[in-house]
Amino acid sequence: MFIATVAILIIPTLPALAVNYNVGPYGACQYNACSITISSDGTVLLNVTPTSSGSCTIQNDTVSVFTENPSGYILSLNNSSTDTSLRNGSATINSTTGSQTGPVALTSNSWGYRVDGVGGFGSGPTTSQSNVSLNSTLFAIVPANNLTPDTIASTSIPANPTVNTQVWYGVCASTAVSSGSYTTQVTYTAVTN
Numbered sequence: 001m002f003i004a005t006v007a008i009l010i011i012p013t014l015p016a017l018a019v020n021y022n023v024g025p026y027g028a029c030q031y032n033a034c035s036i037t038i039s040s041d042g043t044v045l046l047n048v049t050p051t052s053s054g055s056c057t058i059q060n061d062t063v064s065v066f067t068e069n070p071s072g073y074i075l076s077l078n079n080s081s082t083d084t085s086l087r088n089g090s091a092t093i094n095s096t097t098g099s100q101t102g103p104v105a106l107t108s109n110s111w112g113y114r115v116d117g118v119g120g121f122g123s124g125p126t127t128s129q130s131n132v133s134l135n136s137t138l139f140a141i142v143p144a145n146n147l148t149p150d151t152i153a154s155t156s157i158p159a160n161p162t163v164n165t166q167v168w169y170g171v172c173a174s175t176a177v178s179s180g181s182y183t184t185q186v187t188y189t190a191v192t193n
Contacts, residue, residue: 034067034068034069034070034192035067035068036065036066036067036069036073036190036191036192037065037066037067038063038064038065038066038075038188038190039063039064040061040062040063040064040188041061041062042061044059044060044061044169045059046058046059046111046169046170046171047130048130048131048171048172048173049131050173050174050175050176050177050179051174051175052174052175053108053133053134053174054107054108054109054133054134054172054173054174055131055132055133055172055173055174056106056129056131056132056133056134056135056170056171056172056173057129057130057131057132057170057171058126058127058128058129058132058137058168058169058170059128059168059169060126060128060166060167060168060169061166061167061169062164062165062166062167063075063152063153063164063165063167063188064162064163064164064165065153065159065162065163065165065190066159066160066161066162066163067158067159067160067190067192068158068160069158069159069192069193070157070158071156071157071192071193072154072155072156072157072158072159072192072193073154073155073159073190073191073192073193074151074153074154074190074191074193075151075152075153075154075165075188075189075190076149076150076151076152076188076189076191077113077142077143077149077150077152077167077186077187077188077189078142078143078144078145078147078148078149078150078186078187078189079142079143079144079145079184079185079186079187080145080184080185080186080187081144081145081184081185082144082145082146083144083184084141084142084143084144084184085184086111086171086182086183086184087182087183087184088178088180088181088182088183089180091177091178091180091182092182093109093110093111093171093173093177093182094109094110094111095110095111095112095141095142096110096111096112096139096140096141097110097141098112098138098139098140098141099119099140099141100118100119100120100121100140100150101119101120102120102140103119103120103121103138103139103140104138104139104140105134105135105136105137105138105139106134106137106139106170106171106172107134107172108134108172108173108174108176109172109173109174109176109177110171110172111139111169111170111171111172112139112140112141112142112169112170113139113140113142113167113168113169113170113186114126114137114138114139114140114167114168114170115152115153115165115166115167115168116166116168118151118152118153119140119150120138121138121140122138126166126168134172137170139170142184142186145187149187149189152165152167153165154193156193167188
């Protein structure tokens with residue numbers, strides 16, 4: 001059995017430049033700044049039973065953002081380190097070679113993310129799948145933490161009520177991969193506009 005784990009780290013941040021006084025709903029933005037909250041379902045487990053030609057599993061995480069900021073927010077993601085591989089000691093599963101603007105189908109022994117309707121991913125709908133053959137669903141690399149994060153959602157109005165974004169993770173593994181648990185950590189960051 002092969003298990004890929006994508007652990008989630010969440011960072012809510014305030015804007016570099018706060019909104020003007022008296023802007024936004026009454027009481028929503030105090031002391032010249034609007035608050036923002038972010039949460040997710042947490043760790044995503046991608047259990048795969050490898051085959052000689054490659055087997056894939058796709059699961060999702062729901063990222064929720066709330067802010068009364070009248071200009072909305074930007075939600076982004078990146079890897080928590082410069083190493084974008086899934087790791088099991090010295091064994092690795094490499095990231096896909098696709099990007100958000102040019103995603104590609106996963107190949108054997110690769111992993112990535114997608115958000116329906118963003119960049120070049122297409123509208124979907126993506127669904128949870130376990131131990132399926134390689135397919136044409138498009139994925140992108142989660143950018144390393146020393147690169148610009150990928151924007152996965154944004155609004156120009158308040159996120160009140162809470163706005164949910166489905167982030168899908170996929171991994172494909174062949175029998176060339178050692179069994180065990182492979183992990184990485186992804187960081188979500190929400191910033192008010």
